[in-house]
Amino acid sequence: MTPLLLLLALAHAPCTPPSPAAGVVDARGAAAYVNAGEMEMAAGAVRAAAFAYGAALRLDASNLRAREGLARACARLREDDAVEAASAHLDAARPREALASLKEVTEDSARADDAALLRALALMELGEDTAAHTALAPATRSPGAAGTARLLEAVLAFRADRAGEAEALLVGVREGRARTSAEALLPLLRRDERLRLSAAVRAGWDGNLARVPEGADESGADGATALEASVSWTPTGARGPLLGANALLSRQLTQHAFDAMVVDAHGGWRLGWGEALAGASYSQLGGSPYLMALRLDVAARREVGGLLLQAEYGVRRELFLRELAPVLSSQDSGFSGWRHVGGAGVAWWRAPLLLRAGWRLEADRADAAFYSFVEHGPEAGLTLLTESGVAVGLELRAAARRFLDVDPSFGTLRADGVLGAALTASLPMDAHWSWLASLQGTRVVSTLPAFTHGRVAAALGLRYTLGVP
Amino acid sequence: MALALAGAAALAAPPSTPHLRAGAEHFRSGRFEEALVEFRVSDTLGEATDASWYVAATLTKLGRAEEAHEAFAQAERRSPGGRDALLDFYRALACHQLRLYTCADAALVAAGTRAGPTVAGHAAKMRAELMTVLRAEPSRATVDWYFERAREAEARSQLALAAAYRREAAALARRRQDCYRCDGTASAVHTSQAP
Structure with missing residues (x-):
C-alpha cells in the first residue's frame, strides 16, 4: 500500500479531524480534491464530498475552502444520520425516539423537508394530529415534498372525518411516487360510501345444530343455506347520523324447526369517540314468530400510544313470542327479560396484523330467575389483512356462565364453561364480489349433562357489496 | 475492472498515477x-485523460446513471482511445439503468468485439435480455416518454443525455408500424400545450 493510500485508509471516517501529513503541503493536489468535493456536494453525494474535503486538508491544512466544505458536508452527514435514525425509529414503532432524532435537523437544512415529513408521521403515530398538521406546513411549500405532504394532509383530514377534503387533497397529488400512493388510497377512501348495500348467500354444515348432549344417540347435524342483506346510510359521512337495516333468511336441509328469518332496523349517531345506536328486531323460527327485541348500544374508543382502547355496552329488551316455536316446546315462558352485554378491550394494529384482546360480560335477567345468568370471560382476535383486501381472522373466547337460580326441571343450579374459536376468511374477487369462508367450533361443559355439548360448523359464501358515495 | 484500472494506472504518468492507483484500490475494495x-482528482490534475472513463464507470457503479452517461460522453470526446471492452460494458449498464436500451445494445456490441470471455459472456446474456425488451412494438406512450425525458434532460443542461433519449425515441418510433413521431416532432398534446 502506498503512503497516499495509507493516509486515505486512516482517514476512512470522512468527518474525522484531518491530521496533515508532516512537512508536506501540496496546494495543487488539495485544490483538485476541493474541486472534486464541490462536484460531489453539488451532486448530493455528501459522504464523497466529505472524503474529498478531508483529503484536501491533509494535503494543505490552510485550504479555507476545504475546511468550510468539510464543515458543511459533515453537518449535512449528521443530518442525514439523524433522518435515517428517525426513519428507523418510525419503522420500529418508536415515534418519540424518532422525534428526538429529528431535533438535529434545522429548518434551513437540506433535509428539512424529509425531517418535516418524518416529524409529521411520528406525531400522527402519537395521535397528535394538530401538531402533525403544523409540522407539515414547511413541506407543503416545498416543490420536492409537497406531494407527500399533501398525501399526509389527506390522511389527517380523513382521520378528522373530513373525507371530502381528504379526497380533494389526494386528487391534487401529482408528484411521482406520492401520486402512486394517492391513487392507491383513493379507492380506499371512496370505500367509505354514504350508502352501502350488501347481500350474501351462504351454504354450510353444522355438526350439532340442535346442541344434542354428548353421548346421545341422535344427531344434531344439519346443512343449511342462508341469504343475508344489509343496507346502511350515513348521510354526513364518518360522523353524524346512521341508519341501517339487516335481514337474514336461512333454511335447514332437514331440521326445519330451525329455519330462521330475522329482520333488524337501527339508527343512531356516530361521533369522533364512538357511536350510539338504537334498534329493533323481529325474528321467526320454524316459520313461527319467535322473538322481538329492542336494543340500545353505545361504543367508545380512544387511541393511546398506538393502542386502540375500546369499550361497549348494550342493553336489550327481549320479548319471546310464546308457544310458537316448536324447539322451545313447553319451556317457552319466562325467557323474556333484559339482557346486558358489555366489554372492554384493546386493539393493536401493525400492518398486516390486527390484534385484539378484551373481556366480555353478559347478564341475562329473564323473567324466570332460573333462566337468568351471568357470563364473563376473555376474548382475543387476530386478523391478517393484506393490501389486496384478503382478510383472515381468528377469534378465541372463553367464558364462565352461572345461572342465578335452580332450574326446577333439573333440581340443581346450572353453571357452564364455554370455549369457542372461529376462523373466518374473506377473499375479494373485485371491487364488489368476495368469497367468504368460516369455520367455528364451540365446546360447552355444564353442571347439567344435558347441556354439555360440542359443535363445529363450516360455511362458504359469496358476498356482493355496493357503495354509493 | 479493478485489474484493468490498476493496469491503466501503471501506464499513466506522474503525478496522476498515485490517484489513479488509489482510485483503483478503493474501487477494488468496494469504496x-x-x-x-x-x-476526479486524477482527471483534474490532467495527467491522464483516461481517468474520465473511470469517473464514468464509477458513477455507474454508484447508480448515478445520468451523471455516468454524461461522463462517458465527455470521456469519449476527450480520450476516444481510452475506452476498452470493460468500460463499454459499464457504459451499457449506465444506458440500461436509464432505459436507453438501444444505447445499451450498441455499447454491448462495441464491448463484445474486444472483450475477454467473462465480459463477452455477460454482454451476450444482457443482449439477449435486451432483445426480449425490444422485440415488442413500442406503444405511443413509450415513444412520448422518451421524448419527455429528452426535454427534461435538456432543461437540466444534460445535453448528451437529452440527445441519447431523443435517439432512443426516434429508434423506437421507427419500429412502430405507424412511425409515430418518426420525424421527432412533438406529440399532439405537447403541440397544443406549446406557447
Whole structure:
C-alpha cells in the first residue's frame, strides 16, 4: 500500500479531524480534491464530498475552502444520520425516539423537508394530529415534498372525518411516487360510501345444530343455506347520523324447526369517540314468530400510544313470542327479560396484523330467575389483512356462565364453561364480489349433562357489496 | 475492472498515477465514493485523460446513471482511445439503468468485439435480455416518454443525455408500424400545450 493510500485508509471516517501529513503541503493536489468535493456536494453525494474535503486538508491544512466544505458536508452527514435514525425509529414503532432524532435537523437544512415529513408521521403515530398538521406546513411549500405532504394532509383530514377534503387533497397529488400512493388510497377512501348495500348467500354444515348432549344417540347435524342483506346510510359521512337495516333468511336441509328469518332496523349517531345506536328486531323460527327485541348500544374508543382502547355496552329488551316455536316446546315462558352485554378491550394494529384482546360480560335477567345468568370471560382476535383486501381472522373466547337460580326441571343450579374459536376468511374477487369462508367450533361443559355439548360448523359464501358515495 | 484500472494506472504518468492507483484500490475494495473522488482528482490534475472513463464507470457503479452517461460522453470526446471492452460494458449498464436500451445494445456490441470471455459472456446474456425488451412494438406512450425525458434532460443542461433519449425515441418510433413521431416532432398534446 502506498503512503497516499495509507493516509486515505486512516482517514476512512470522512468527518474525522484531518491530521496533515508532516512537512508536506501540496496546494495543487488539495485544490483538485476541493474541486472534486464541490462536484460531489453539488451532486448530493455528501459522504464523497466529505472524503474529498478531508483529503484536501491533509494535503494543505490552510485550504479555507476545504475546511468550510468539510464543515458543511459533515453537518449535512449528521443530518442525514439523524433522518435515517428517525426513519428507523418510525419503522420500529418508536415515534418519540424518532422525534428526538429529528431535533438535529434545522429548518434551513437540506433535509428539512424529509425531517418535516418524518416529524409529521411520528406525531400522527402519537395521535397528535394538530401538531402533525403544523409540522407539515414547511413541506407543503416545498416543490420536492409537497406531494407527500399533501398525501399526509389527506390522511389527517380523513382521520378528522373530513373525507371530502381528504379526497380533494389526494386528487391534487401529482408528484411521482406520492401520486402512486394517492391513487392507491383513493379507492380506499371512496370505500367509505354514504350508502352501502350488501347481500350474501351462504351454504354450510353444522355438526350439532340442535346442541344434542354428548353421548346421545341422535344427531344434531344439519346443512343449511342462508341469504343475508344489509343496507346502511350515513348521510354526513364518518360522523353524524346512521341508519341501517339487516335481514337474514336461512333454511335447514332437514331440521326445519330451525329455519330462521330475522329482520333488524337501527339508527343512531356516530361521533369522533364512538357511536350510539338504537334498534329493533323481529325474528321467526320454524316459520313461527319467535322473538322481538329492542336494543340500545353505545361504543367508545380512544387511541393511546398506538393502542386502540375500546369499550361497549348494550342493553336489550327481549320479548319471546310464546308457544310458537316448536324447539322451545313447553319451556317457552319466562325467557323474556333484559339482557346486558358489555366489554372492554384493546386493539393493536401493525400492518398486516390486527390484534385484539378484551373481556366480555353478559347478564341475562329473564323473567324466570332460573333462566337468568351471568357470563364473563376473555376474548382475543387476530386478523391478517393484506393490501389486496384478503382478510383472515381468528377469534378465541372463553367464558364462565352461572345461572342465578335452580332450574326446577333439573333440581340443581346450572353453571357452564364455554370455549369457542372461529376462523373466518374473506377473499375479494373485485371491487364488489368476495368469497367468504368460516369455520367455528364451540365446546360447552355444564353442571347439567344435558347441556354439555360440542359443535363445529363450516360455511362458504359469496358476498356482493355496493357503495354509493 | 479493478485489474484493468490498476493496469491503466501503471501506464499513466506522474503525478496522476498515485490517484489513479488509489482510485483503483478503493474501487477494488468496494469504496466507490472514495474511488470516484480519486479518479476526479486524477482527471483534474490532467495527467491522464483516461481517468474520465473511470469517473464514468464509477458513477455507474454508484447508480448515478445520468451523471455516468454524461461522463462517458465527455470521456469519449476527450480520450476516444481510452475506452476498452470493460468500460463499454459499464457504459451499457449506465444506458440500461436509464432505459436507453438501444444505447445499451450498441455499447454491448462495441464491448463484445474486444472483450475477454467473462465480459463477452455477460454482454451476450444482457443482449439477449435486451432483445426480449425490444422485440415488442413500442406503444405511443413509450415513444412520448422518451421524448419527455429528452426535454427534461435538456432543461437540466444534460445535453448528451437529452440527445441519447431523443435517439432512443426516434429508434423506437421507427419500429412502430405507424412511425409515430418518426420525424421527432412533438406529440399532439405537447403541440397544443406549446406557447
